[in-house]
Amino acid sequence: MTSHSPASRGPSVGRRTLLGAAGAAAVASAVAGGAAPASAAPSRKRPAALPGGGDLGPGVLVFDPSTPDIQARLDQVFRQQESAQFGTGRYALLFKPGTYHGLNAQLGFYTSIAGLGLSPDDTTINGDVTVDAGWFNGNATQNFWRSAENLALVPANGTNRWAVAQAAPFRRMHVRGGLNLSPTGYGWASGGYIADSRIDGQVGPYSQQQWYTRDSAIGSWLNGVWNMVFSGVEGAPAQSFPNPPYTTLDTTPVSREKPFLYVGGGEFRVFLPEKRTNARGVTWGNGTPRGTSLPLSRFYVARPGVTAATLNQALAQGLHLLLTPGIYHVDRPIQVNRAGTVVLGLGYATIVPDNGVTALKVADVDGVRLAGFLVDAGPVNSPTLLEIGPAGASRDHFANPTTVQDVFVRIGGAGAGRATTSMVVNSRHTIVDHTWVWRADHGTGVGWETNRADYGVVVNGHDVLATGLFVEHFNKYDVQWNGQRGRTIFFQNEKAYDAPNQAAIQNGPVKGYAAYKVGDGVTAHEGWGLGSYCYYNVDPTIVQHHGFAAPARPGVRFHNLLVVSLGGNGQYEHVVNDFGAPTSGTSTTPSTVVSYP
Numbered sequence: 001m002t003s004h005s006p007a008s009r010g011p012s013v014g015r016r017t018l019l020g021a022a023g024a025a026a027v028a029s030a031v032a033g034g035a036a037p038a039s040a041a042p043s044r045k046r047p048a049a050l051p052g053g054g055d056l057g058p059g060v061l062v063f064d065p066s067t068p069d070i071q072a073r074l075d076q077v078f079r080q081q082e083s084a085q086f087g088t089g090r091y092a093l094l095f096k097p098g099t100y101h102g103l104n105a106q107l108g109f110y111t112s113i114a115g116l117g118l119s120p121d122d123t124t125i126n127g128d129v130t131v132d133a134g135w136f137n138g139n140a141t142q143n144f145w146r147s148a149e150n151l152a153l154v155p156a157n158g159t160n161r162w163a164v165a166q167a168a169p170f171r172r173m174h175v176r177g178g179l180n181l182s183p184t185g186y187g188w189a190s191g192g193y194i195a196d197s198r199i200d201g202q203v204g205p206y207s208q209q210q211w212y213t214r215d216s217a218i219g220s221w222l223n224g225v226w227n228m229v230f231s232g233v234e235g236a237p238a239q240s241f242p243n244p245p246y247t248t249l250d251t252t253p254v255s256r257e258k259p260f261l262y263v264g265g266g267e268f269r270v271f272l273p274e275k276r277t278n279a280r281g282v283t284w285g286n287g288t289p290r291g292t293s294l295p296l297s298r299f300y301v302a303r304p305g306v307t308a309a310t311l312n313q314a315l316a317q318g319l320h321l322l323l324t325p326g327i328y329h330v331d332r333p334i335q336v337n338r339a340g341t342v343v344l345g346l347g348y349a350t351i352v353p354d355n356g357v358t359a360l361k362v363a364d365v366d367g368v369r370l371a372g373f374l375v376d377a378g379p380v381n382s383p384t385l386l387e388i389g390p391a392g393a394s395r396d397h398f399a400n401p402t403t404v405q406d407v408f409v410r411i412g413g414a415g416a417g418r419a420t421t422s423m424v425v426n427s428r429h430t431i432v433d434h435t436w437v438w439r440a441d442h443g444t445g446v447g448w449e450t451n452r453a454d455y456g457v458v459v460n461g462h463d464v465l466a467t468g469l470f471v472e473h474f475n476k477y478d479v480q481w482n483g484q485r486g487r488t489i490f491f492q493n494e495k496a497y498d499a500p501n502q503a504a505i506q507n508g509p510v511k512g513y514a515a516y517k518v519g520d521g522v523t524a525h526e527g528w529g530l531g532s533y534c535y536y537n538v539d540p541t542i543v544q545h546h547g548f549a550a551p552a553r554p555g556v557r558f559h560n561l562l563v564v565s566l567g568g569n570g571q572y573e574h575v576v577n578d579f580g581a582p583t584s585g586t587s588t589t590p591s592t593v594v595s596y597p
Contacts, residue, residue, distance in 0.1 A: 050314045054301035056268075059090050059325030059347050062116075065098040074105045081108030083135040085142065086414040086443050090325030092347035095123050095151065096263055103127035104156070107146045108135075110325075110348040112372075115150040116263045118271065119284045120174040120198075124152040131164050138187035141165050144436075145348055145374065147406065148173055150260055159201065164191045166470050166492075167374075167408045167436040171258060172284065173197040178219075182206035193434050193468050196257050196282050210531060212468045212490035214433075215252050215279045226590055227562060229490040229529035231467065232280040241560040242592040247529035249489065251278040254431060254465055258371045258405040259344050261322075268296040270322070270344060272369065275401070294320065294342070308332045315341065323349035323373055333358045333387075339365040339400075345373030356380035364393035364427055367400035375409045377417030377453070379445075385409055385419045389427030389461060397429040398463070405433045412451025413440030421455040422474075425483075428461045434468035441473050441497045448475070448498045448538075459483050466491075471515075473497065476507075478532075482519035491516060491530035493547070495570070501539050511545040511573070518550035525550065531562045531590075534583075536570035548576040552597060562590040 056062070061077070063070050077091050090110045097117040103125050105113055115123030129148050133140040140163040152174040153160050159178035162170055168191060178201035182189045186206050194203075194213040202220045205211055210227040217234040224245045230236035232252040239248040257273035273283055273291040283289050300314035304326030311321060311334050318338065325347030331354050336343060343360070351373060353359040359375045359382070362368050375385050386409060388402060404425075411417045422437045439453040440446050456471035456478040464481075466488040471478040473496045481488075493515040499505045505512045515532035518525050532547030547563040550556045561580070563572040568586030575581075575593045583591050 047313050049317055050300055050310070050319065052297040052299055052301075052319055053295075055303075056092075056301065056346070057303050057324040057326070060092045060094060062094045062096065063100075064096040065100055070100065071103055074103065077111060078106040078108050081111050082106070084109050085144070088327055090327070090347040090349060092325055094261070095125070097122040099124045099126065101126045105129045107131050107148070110145050112147045112149065112347050113151070114148070114260065115152075116261065117150065118262055118264070118289060120150050120172055121152045121285070123150065124154065126154045126156075128155050128160050129153060130161050131168070132161055133163055133183035133187060138183050138185050140183040140187060140189040143168060145408070147171070147372075149258075150262075152176060159204075162192075163189055165189070166191065166438070166472075168192060169406050169434055170194045171196055171406075172260065172282075175199045175201070178202045178204065180204045180206070181208045181211065195434070195468075196284070198282055198285070210492050212529070214467055214489075215255055215276075215281065215283070217281050226564065227490075227492070227529055227531040227560075231489050231528075234281050241529070241594060242562070242590070245560075245562075245590075247490075247560040249528060251280045252276075252467060252489070253278065253487065254401070255279045255433065255467065256401070256403050256431060257283055258403075258433070259342055259369050261344070261346070264293065270294045270296070270299065270320070270342060272342065296322070299342075302328070304328055308334055320344070322346065323351075325349055327352060327376075329354050330359060331355060331357065334360040335363075336360065336368055337363040337365065340367040342369045342371075343373070344369070344371050348372075348374050350374040350376050352376045353378050353382050353385065354380070356382050358382055358384050358387055361387045362389060362402060362427065364389045364395050366397050366402075368402040369405075370403070370407050371405040373407055375407070376414055377409075377411040377419045377422075377451075379416040379418065381418040381420060381452070383419075384421045384424050386423045388423070388425045388430050391426055391460070393426040393428065393461060395428065397427060401429040401431050402427055403431045403433060404435060407435055409435070409437040411439045411453040412445040413438075413443030414445075416445035417451050419453050421458050422453060423457045425457070425459045425464055426461045428483075429463045430461055430465075432457075432464070432466040432469065436470040437472070438470075439473040439475070439496065441494075446498075448496070448500055448504065455480055459486055462486075465489075476513045477515075477517045478513075479516045480519065481517065481525065482522065484522060485524045486518075486522075487525070488516075488527040489529065491527065493532040495532065495534045495536070495544060497535050497537050499536055499538060499542055502542050505542065505544075511543050514549035515547045516549070518556055520551050522551060522556060523553055524555040526557045526559075528559045530558065530560070531564070532572075533564040533566055534570040534572065535566040540569040542570045544570060544572050546574040546576055546578070546580075547572055550577065552577065554597070556597075558596040559594070561593045561596065564588060564590045
């Protein structure tokens with residue numbers, strides 16, 4: 001979580017909000033509908049085939065234009081979720097194609113809203129999908145874990161408000177008007193991510209410190225604070241970093257949009273958009289989007305309470321996984337071994353590994369799609385939480401890469417959690433498209449050793465692309481990139497707030513661990529629009545030698561880097577390696593490097 005000013009932090013104790021009775025009943029109902037008992041005990045007999053398809057569960061609310069009292073139901077969910085930052089409620093609000101009038105869908109924590117058409121314009125809300133920050137005194141820097149997808153909006157006053165922080169994607173949306181990314185009163189804000197969306201009017205970030213927009217179309221863009229990055233965006237402002245702080249790429253090298261649920265032929269289906277190279281603009285609007293479609297009968301529709309053994313049985317039988325809203329405890333890794341497997345979460349379905357296991361592992365196969373879920377570390381240390389490809393993976397996946405989209409990882413905050421490495425990417429050509437990997441700086445189970453997590457994202461695979469990489473607060477390197485020919489478009493980072501002293505972060509002769517470290521053996525790597533911030537609130541005298549570290553080789557290149565000391569709590573001596581001016585005094589002013597080397 002990023003704050004524009006230390007004054008915006010507020011107390012970090014007591015923010016957890018308990019789940020309301022209605023939400024607890026919904027979760028209890030979901031647990032009651034979990035796995036078949038036959039899958040829980042070992043047997044010498046071959047397990048019976050699991051059925052595909054199924055009930056989406058009590059956390060999924062499906063509306064059509066004739067549904068009565070839609071606004072009342074939206075308001076009920078919002079009242080429960082508005083301030084439930086570490087609660088257990090999980091909701092997906094799904095709207096069948098048609099036109100809806102006079103709605104204001106306010107989104108709280110762990111709430112996703114989506115249209116069920118093939119195009120956003122199939123489902124039109126004459127009204128708003130709103131995120132604001134009244135629950136936190138107008139400070140939007142903790143508006144995490146919520147999303148909007150696949151809708152057309154005609155905002156009531158001409159501009160829709162989407163004041164979010166990390167882990168709040170705005171995907172495949174058509175706003176027939178403007179989009180305001182700041183809270184009412186223009187309080188602090190720290191986001192964010194837009195993809196495959198069209199905003200007909202102006203996007204106004206106002207107080208937003210950083211933002212990444214990919215493969216979209218906008219009427220205009222108003223301003224920037226520290227780091228605004230665009231790739232493949234029609235109407236994007238021209239390259240001008242650091243003043244204004246715009247990093248603009250004409251196209252995105254490789255992209256493949258997130259899978260999404262829709263209604264086709266009177267049944268639920270999942271659409272799988274195709275891969276694009278040198279992408280620009282939205283994927284929809286000119287007839288049927290390009291890609292393939294799967295019926296829900298090809299998915300095992302999981303409910304909270306299901307065992308990892310049952311999930312793995314479903315995968316072994318050739319089914320995909322649809323994780324309905326709720327919390328899933330697993331006592332062994334979910335093992336994705338089959339090429340082309342889809343694991344899609346609804347309503348921020350959350351996987352919690354028990355007894356120090358890895359939550360999910362992917363084999364070195366083509367075309368796996370992981371999307372729309374949260375991994376929450378358990379109290380016993382996991383060596384890794386999410387593993388994309390086994391160690392030593394080397395197969396070429398250029399034609400059909402694995403994608404990791406809106407998959408978020410959290411260590412602490414909701415309770416005690418520990419993991420040595422949160423996400424490791426071993427498979428070649430993997431696309432990590434929007435993730436927030438967060439060692440919690442507030443909530444419960446938080447402390448330098450309490451929610452120990454040394455590394456955020458470790459990339460060992462070659463030819464990996466990250467578009468929208470948010471990684472924060474790890475005890476050592478937030479990102480360690482060892483693979484060749486890696487690329488990152490947009491990076492947002494904060495170093496760990498809670499380092500107790502200089503000695504705790506000493507890295508041999510180097511003062512502190514870089515936020516983004518390119519391995520010493522790497523000969524080719526490139527990054528655009530990367531920022532690291534420090535706020536050492538336990539010991540403000542801590543000095544961080546640099547935000548970025550990389551071998552000094554012609555093939556290792558960075559464009560538009562910045563480091564910021566928030567209110568002078570800690571200092572960076574350099575931006576990258578020994579290059580770039582130090583941050584100065586108590587002024588929250590970035591030190592920038594336009595090109596390195």
